Structures are given as C-alpha cells and as structure tokens.
Amino acid sequence: MRYQNTYAQLDTRLYHEQLPNPLDNPRAGHFNNQVADQLGWTKAADLMARWVEILGGQYVPAEFQPLSMAYAGHQFGQWAGQLGDGRGLLMTQVLDKNNQLQDLHLKGAGLTPYSRMGDGRAVLRSTIREYLCGHALTQLGIASSNALGFVVSDTKVRRERLEAGAALMRVADSHIRLGHVEWIASFAPDLLAEFTDYMIDTYYPECRDSEKPVLAFLQAVVERTARMIADWQLIGFAHGVMNTDNLSITGSTLDFGPFGFMERFNPAWINNHSDHSGRYAYQNQPAIGHWNLNVWLPHFMRLTQAGVTRETLADCLAPYEATFMQHYQQGLCRKLGLPHQRESLSLAFEWLTLLEDNLLDYTNSFRALLGLIAPNEHLYEQQLLATMTAELNPEAQQVWQVWSTRYLAQIQQVSITQAIEEMQASNPIYILRNSMAQRVIVAAEQGQFEELNRVFDLLAKPYTLQDSAIELDTLPPAPHAPQMPISCSS
Template identity: 85%
Template sequence: MRYQNTYVTLDTRLYHEQQPTPLDNPRAGHFNTEVAKQLGWLDDDELMARWVKILGGQYVPAEFRPLSMAYAGHQFGQWAGQLGDGRGLLMAQVLDNNDKLQDLHLKGIGLTPYSRMGDGRAVLRSTIREYLCGHALTQLGIPSSNALGFVVSDTRVRRERMETGAALMRVADSHIRLGHVEWIASFAPDLLNEFTDYMIDTYYPECRQSETPVLAFLTAVVERTARMIADWQLIGFAHGVMNTDNLSITGSTLDFGPFGFMERFDPAWINNHSDHTGRYAYQNQPAIGHWNLNTWLPHFMRLEGVTRDTLADCLAPYEATFMQHYQQGLCRKLGLPHEKESLTLAFEWLTLLEDNLLDYTNSFRALLALVAPDDYSHEQQLLSTLTAELTDEASKVWQDWSTRYLAQLQSVSVKQALDSMRENNPVYVLRNSMAQRAITAAEQGQFEEVNRVFELLANPYNVQDIAIELDSKPPTPHAPQMPISCSS
C-alpha cells in the first residue's frame, strides 16, 4: 500500500498516539475483497496473511501510525464539549488505486483518552450493521465510509446484556468531522489557521485556485453536505444521530449507529429510540444539516477575511443545492424529465405512499411494471401487492395518478424512462429485519447469512437469484418500525 500518514504530522494536541488493545482470540467475520483491492491491501502478502490479527489489534504493521483523534460536538442540539475517538484508532492513511487518500480506522479496539465513560469496545451486532450499511450505501452510489472487514472475538462486552466483542476496519475518505473545528475553537484556537490549511490542501486542493480559498472551501463543504442528505432522502435512509461530531467535512456518510432504511413510508419516522423529540426524524434531516453547518461556520470568523456576511454567502447555496439534487433525483426515479409537471406527479406519488403507508423501496420499483407490464415479473408482483393494499378511495387516486403519470412519460422514450428507473430505484436495501437475521446467525457463529446479504447488497439494482422473499417484505401496515439503540 502507498502510505501517506499526514494527520500524525499535525500538532500533537489534536490526537493521542497509542497502540490498540488486542481482542481475545480474534476470528474472521467477513472480508471485503473489493475494498482490499482498492487500497492495494490485496497485493500485500503480509497484510493478507495477518488481516485477522491486524483487525483484532494483535499485530500492527510498521507503516501504521495509530492515533485517537480529539474532537467536540453538539449532540441533539446541545453543546457536549470534548468528545473524540473513544473506541477507535486512525491506524493509517493510504493513497488508493485512484490516488485518493483513504483513512483506515479500527473501531472497537480499546480505551483511549477520549473514552469518557465507555469501555473502548464494539459489539458484534453493531459491527455487522455498520459493515453492511457502509457497503450498501456505497453500492447504491451514495458517498459513504465502507469497511475492509470485521473480526469477532472471545472478548465479552457489557451493554444491556453481555455481548460478543468485535472490531471493524472502517475505510473513509476522511474522519475529520465538523466537531474537529468545534474542538479547536474551544480548546486550541491558535490551531485553526493551520488546521484549515490542512483541510483545504488535503481534501479540497481545487479551492486554492480561488481568490478566497477558505470561503471556497466552506462553500464546497456546504454543497457536498446538501447533496449527501438529498441522496439519503431519495433512497429513504435515516442516519439517526446527525450530531455535529457525526458529519464529515467531505460530505460522506459517517458513523452508523441507529440508522435505518425507510420501509412503510412515514416521513416523521424516528429510527433512534433515544430520539424522544424526533429531532433526527427522516423528514428533519435536511433542516438538521443546515443547522449543523450554521453552527459550524461561525468558528472560521477568527480567520482573516472571514466575516458574518461572507459566511452567510457560504451557507446560502445549501437549500438550492439540496432542492435541485433532490428534485432531479425524484424525477429520475420516475423516469421523467426535470420539469414542473413531473415534480407535481412526484410529490403526489409521495403523498399516496404516505397516506397508505406503502413500502417506499418496493413502490418505486413497482412502477417499472406499470410502464412495461410484460417485462418485469418481480416488479409485477410488487405492483400487485401495492394495489391490493389500497382502499377503494385510494384505488381511485392511484388510477388517476397512474393515468396522468403514463401520459407524462410520453415525452420520453420508454427505454430512456426504464433505464432511469432501474438505475435509481433499488430492488434491495438493508432492511432492519435483514440485518437482524444476519446478526442472529453470526451470534451463533454462523456467518453465511452475513455473506449472503453482503452479496445481495453488492448489486442492489438488479433482481438476484440469491434473494429470498423476506428480503423485499416490509412490516405489516401500521406495525411499528424497529427502533434501534445507540448502544454499540
């Protein structure tokens, strides 16, 4: 691998260098060969031979420079003070096959100075959920951390009950969060200029061409964040804990806790059982993204040439960027051109889904059978299920909408519409029930279901032979969707 450990060259107040605390008897859980190939890990015989020991913390290659990062954050809208990597270490930074910097971050590998009341460990269930979700989002085309693999161990970890300890090697284009700047502003303000230069030079070098590189950088972060959240909304993904310490400066999805993919369409869905006020409900994610950025940006007023007015200009593109990306995406999901009539149909469709609690993923995919009824047998079953769930009154709404929708499709070729719909409406997402079946089997020492779900999610836009009926089956109408705990 091509190592480029630059974070460790920064001021030592930003991190703590330390070795991982090994797990007891680590064993292979799953290994992502595509990520290994991307990193160059697959070509290194030593790394391949020792990957389980590396992920288990028993062996640290000489080129690694393990460190835990300091950062702060606002959690559920309240200032939480110093946080930091409480159970993870940035093990190394490498250039991948596309000459893009990637962080190798080992999660669940012991106490750090930032562990607070934690134990520095991760449990198997949350490790599997993060492993599968990073993979799922990546294959769906949404910027996200991914993972090289995970290991299981004999280490016992107490959460609500005693559980199996595990560790995950997370791979991300950056682990710098909005909370890093919040930490600097509160505890080391003299580092802000140096750290801002590092963020620009490392992750946004194109901003150096601007007359005002800092403002260009801040605007780019705002726009990337807006597009990421629009992608979440389009696919029905709810992050669950959009604290400022959980948002990356690169606009890539980071930190999977109580996440979930929408099943029965309910915009007010709260997937985190600790979110008692619904702050991070699915429908609130765009507004929370704006809130987080608005909280983050004023810290840069310490820098020369940055004023409240210029920061307002940096934040201004957020709403327009989000709306354009989201509305264009909705039209693509329907196979329609991006125009007023298409958007009217799109929002009427979402209202139909909401009013009847129809499955978000299946309903969009079912429209393929409406457009080409003889060519999509799987989608025809989904469409039959959809229409069977409608009341008589809702059936009339559906008939009216589908007639106008098909008429609007006359403005494009059938092939063009179907290609767009296939490319933007997955057959499979990581439903909580899918993840839970894989976890239940893994806790019995059986990882075949983890592998099957992993393979299924590797090609989410096509019907696959390895799928089972439960992979596309939503909960019954009005059944509460499974809330997920923050404990991991």
C-alpha cells in the first residue's frame, strides 16, 4: 500500500499516539475483497496473511501510526464539550488506486484518553450492522465510509448483556468531523488557521484556485453535506444520531449507530429509541444538516485575513437549501422515470402522500412502478404492484387509479426505455432492513456466518434481482407492527 500518514504530522494536541489493546483470540468475521483491492491491501502478502491479527489489535505493521483523535461536538443540540475517539484508532492513511486518500480506522481497539465512561470496545451486533450498512450505502451509490473487514473474539463486553467483543477496520475518505473544528475553537484556537489549511490542501485542493480559498472550502463542505443528506432521503435512510461529531467534512456518511432504512413510509419515523423528541427523525435530517453547519461555520470568524466575516459565512451557508432541493427533486423525478419539471414534482409528492397515508413500503412501492409501466418485462415488479394495491382500502384504490392514470400519461411523453433505465438505477430491490440485519446477527452470535455472506453478496448488487434472495429480504413489517429498538450500542 502507498502510505501517507499526514494526520500524524499535525500538532500533537490534536491526537494521542497509542497502540490498540488486543482482543482475546480474534477470529475472522468477514473480509471485503473489493475494499482491499481498492486500497492495495491484496498486493501485500504480509497484510493478507495477518489481517485477522491486525484487526484484532495483535499485530501493527511498521508503516502504521495508530492514534486517537480529539474532537468535540453538539449532541442532540447541546454542547457536549470534549469527545474524541473513545474506542477507535486511526491506524494509517493510504492512497488508494484512484490516488484518493483513505483512512483506516480500527473501531473496538480499546481504551483511549477520550473514552470517558466507556470501555473502548465494540460488540459483534453493532460491528455487523456498521459493516453491512457501509457496504449497502456504498453499493447504492451514496457517499459513505465502508470497511475492510471485521473480527470477532473471546473478549467479553458488557452492554445491556454480556456480549462478544469485535473490531472493524473502517475505511473512509476522512475521519475529520465538524467536531474537530469545534474542539480546536474551544481548546486550541491557535491551530485553526493551520488546520484549515490542512483540510483544504488534503481534501479540497481545488479550492486553492479560488480567490478566497477558505470561503470556497466552507461552501464546498456545505454543498457536499446537502447532497449527501438528499441522497439519504431519496433512498429512505435515517442516520439516527446526526450530532456535529458524526458529520464528516467530506460529505460522506460516517458513524453508524441507531441507523435504519425506512420500510413503511412515515416521514416522522424515529429509528433511534433514545431520540425521545424526534430531533433526528427521517423528515428532520435536512434541517439538522443545516443546523449543524450553522453551528460549525462561525468558528472560522477568527480567520479574518482569509476574508471570513459574518456576511461571507452567511453566503457560504446560503446554497445549502437550494443544493439540497435541486438534488432531492432531481432524484425524486428519476425514481419515477420522469424529467425534472413541475408536473413531475406534483406527481412525485402526491405519490409520497399516497405512500404515507397507507403506510406502504417505500422501497417496494417505488420499484413496483416498473410493473405498472412495463408489466410484461418486469414480472417481479408486477408482483410487488399487486401486493401494494392489495393493501389499499376502497378509497385509497380510487386515489391510486386517478394517480396511476396521470402518471402513465406523463410516462408516455418520454422515452419508455430511458425511463425504465433511470427507474432501475434509482430504485433498489434490496436494502438493509433491520429484520435482515437481525437474522445475520443471531446467526453470527452462534458462530454461523453463512447468512452474513449471503446478505453481503445480495447488497453488493441492490438494483438487480438476485437468485440468492429469499422472500424475507423484501418483506416489510406489518403496517402497525412495533418497531425494533435500535440504540447507539446496537
């Protein structure tokens, strides 16, 4: 691999150098060959042969420079002060085969100076959920961290019960969070200019061509964040804990805790059982993204020589709403196979209302529309359509008939072939449903990883019908079934 440990060259107040605390008897859980190939890991015989030892914390290659990062953050809207990597270590940074910098971050590596009241460990169930979610989002085409692999061990970890300890090697284009700047502003303000230069030069070098690079950088972060959250909304993904310390400066999804993929469509859906106020409900994510950036930007007021003022910061934040709306609306129209125009958006929002009023499955219902416009070519989607319409009461049936007639009339005005291609590429068949993840976890806790292998392969091609799929993979819960509780330790 091509190592480029740039973060370790920064001021030592920003991190703490340390080795991982080894797990007892680590064993292979799963290895992501696609990520390994992207990193160049597969070309290093020593790394391939000892990957379980590396992820288990028993062996640290000489080229690695493990460190835990310091950062701060606002959690559930309240200033939380110093936080930091409480159970993870940035093990190394490498250039991948596309010359993009990638962080290799070991989660579950043991206690650090930032562990606070924690034990520095991760459990198998949360490790599996993060491993599968990063994989799922990546294959869905959404900017996200992914993972090289994970191990399970004989180390016992206490959560709601005693569980098997595990560790995951997360791979992300950056682990710098909005909370890094919040930490610097509170505890080391003299580092702000240097750290801002590092963020620009490392992650946004194109901003150096701007007349005011810092302002260009800030606006780029705003726009990338807006697009990421629009992608979440389009796929029905809810992060569950959008604290400022959980948002990356690169607009890539980071830190999977109480996440979920929406099944029955309910915009007010809360997937984090600790979110009693619904702050991080699915429908609130766009506004929370704006709130987080609005908290983050004023810290750069100290950089007056870079042209940062209250007015220029407002200009940096201003594109957020327009960027989000444009990206979301364009994506929504693509999901219907329609051009981005007023008539299409009217149909789209009426369609979402129909889904909400009848608690229809979000993923299956969008995919079912292929069975409406081309039933002979899409037998699976035709079955989805029959299942969907069977759930409608007589009044809703009438609404559906009126809407589908108008929709078909709109489809006739565009290329059917192009519409089908867009719909197939925008509406997945498979998402990581909580029930799917739970079946993997139950099997893995008994030492059986065949189901994990099957689901991993299924999610690798989410837009294509798979022979390995079973009925449960696409079966939503009953309309008013109790929600599976998902917490930050899940």
